[in-house]
Amino acid sequence: MNNVIDTILAHRSIRAFKDTEVSSEQLERIIQAGIAASSSSLMQVVSVIRVTDTNKRKTLAQLAGHQSYVETAAEFLVFCIDYQRHYELNSDIQPDFIELTLIGAIDAGIMAQNCLLAAESIGLGGVYIGGLRNSPSEVDELLGLPQHTAVMFGLCLGVPDQQPELKPRLSPDVIVHENQYQPLDQQKVKEYDQVMQQYYQARSDNTKQQGWSDQVTKKLSKESRPFILDYLNRKGLARR
Incomplete structure (x- = not known):
């Protein structure tokens, strides 16, 4: 192992932050790490909005589903597909x-993961905020996003004020296919369900009795932001 792999394997989503500035x-190093990420054909079709205005932060927290850490994190970055430039x-x-x-969506994810890994490597923590897509048009207006530019997600960053348990993942035997x-x-999935039930029952907060299979089938059995395609179309994206 090495420090890079150790950092990756120790990843936890952090939602409570100390009142300490980044x-x-x-x-600067975090952003540089993000920009250094792979970019398809070097098109560089991602923009990052750093939100420092307290009122905008408060509004974004509400638009994202009342996620208070959007407002309280030391830094909040919004990643966007950007063909406007x-x-x-x-x-x-x-x-x-x-x-x-x-x-654009893939490159945004790659860039953001570089940013988060860089942050974690220097003792910071963070969490992604896909909830911004709950109200994409409102986010657009608040951040002044032009045509050909669409919000993807946010990223909270700061000094962790919690140490949540490491959430188990599916076995490589399930995820990796050969040839x-x-x-x-x-x-294998039943075994993972048991592991997740034990995890949810034992963790320090938000305990519940649920396996992974039940969780994801419930999630995938209902509509998931059906307005997103119309939003992207209005922004001049995903039309054909």
Whole structure:
């Protein structure tokens, strides 16, 4: 093992932060780490909005589903697909292909993960905020996002004020396939369900009696932000 792998394997989502600033030097290195991430064809189709205005933070916390840590974290970054800069270079570009929207979403995720890993490597913690997509048009207006630019998610960063238990993950035997897709090993999933039940019952807060299978099937058995496609279409993305 090495320090990089140790940092990755120790990842926990942090939702409680100390009243301590992230220094300008720390933030600069975190952003540099994000920008250094892989970019499809070097198109660099991601923009990051650093939100420092307290009123905007409060509003974003509410729009994201009343997640208070959006307001209290030392730093809050919003990651966006951004083809507007390319449009300003040449208005003949065609950013409305679904493939380009996928590229933007993938690159945003890669960049944000670089940022979070960099933050964790220097003793900070964070949590992603997909809840911004609950009200994407309102977020657009608040942050002044132009056409060809769409909000993806936020990232809280700060000095951790909690040490949550490490959440178990599915076994590599379930996730990794060799040469071709393999049928689901139901026994492995049952074993994981038992591990998750024990985890949820034993953790320090928000205990519950639920396995992973029940959790995800309930999540996937209802609508999931059905307005997102219309939002992306209005922004000139994912039309064809």
